[in-house]
Amino acid sequence: MSQEKINFNAGPAALPLQVLEQSAAAVLNYNNTGISILELPHRGAEFLAILEESKALVKELCNIGDDYEVLWLQGGGRLQFAMIPMNFLGKGDTAGYIDSGHWAAEAMEYAAYYGHVDVMGSSRATNYDHLPEWPTHIPDNLKYLHITTNNTIFGTQYQHIPRVNVPLVADMSSDIFGCERDYNQFDMFYAAAQKNLGTPGVALVVIRKSMLTHLLHSLPPMLSYKAQAKENSILNTANVSGIYVSLLMLRWIKHQGIKNIIAANERKARMLYDAIDNSSLFTTHVKNTADRSNMNVCFTAKDKATELAFLQLCAENNIVGLQGHRMTGGFRVSIYNAIEESAVIQLVELMKKFETNG
């Protein structure tokens, strides 16, 4: 995190200071090559080493084996919304989607361009203030079931994901490496990098290799997982600097230790939810405690004047980025892996001060 301000933005989000410093050094001179990471050739030995290390680290941190393919693709999260049905859903085929938030719904809308969508649960009617009931029956003929593990805008998160009888595909954009997961239960998972894993435009995509044999469509290579895997994610000029920042994040995560990150995330979230639950000015969007996200804490103030006054107080105290998404209003405090506990403590102290001083 940069030292000047506490940045609670949802993404692009705060990066650890160490990663910022290493990125800055690499912009001036990458690894003593005498050229900048911004100038580094995408087919040279240096970038190949970045790719290999990053792929190995993803496998190590997820505890997955060589039966998975790790790809670094462009187009952020949304291009995955399109590539998944393009690659796996033929005309006349059906995929299941759980409609747990705005991004889940958008992924579903993209799928409808290619095949049938079976909505296996939705909490849209109550502005996604809880996680939908997990489906009791999942038809065997679904090409896949798509879920969003953490709903960035509404602040809900699956802590436990049941095993399913069809391929399971998960958007982990806003909680990858931030909570307990058995990554082996997923046939594909992906994450836009700008929250827990680097900078915008880059997407980490992990696919079980056996899924690549089920691809149905003849697609232009850029949109085909098989072609991207065959070309080692450098089918075109790769986002060299973006992938390098993701590698720095992976190294940082490994150095912190996932268990420590998860424990810190739980402490940070508990601190913040306790402060909101004990306040007479603020209320959480998600009432069901089991559904609450440890990554995005969404809440509102009792009226607009209180909301604006608190945002103003935060700004005066160099705390930025906690304005809620336009779909919920209020506040959203994104406390991703890189956010230090001290930042949350400062916010909670400010909330208490605000409440006491009226």
Ligand code: PMP
């Ligand atoms: N999925 C989730 C869970 C997200 O939070 C977001 C963006 N906030 C996206 C997908 C879309 O990512 P992008 O903007 O990179 O397309």
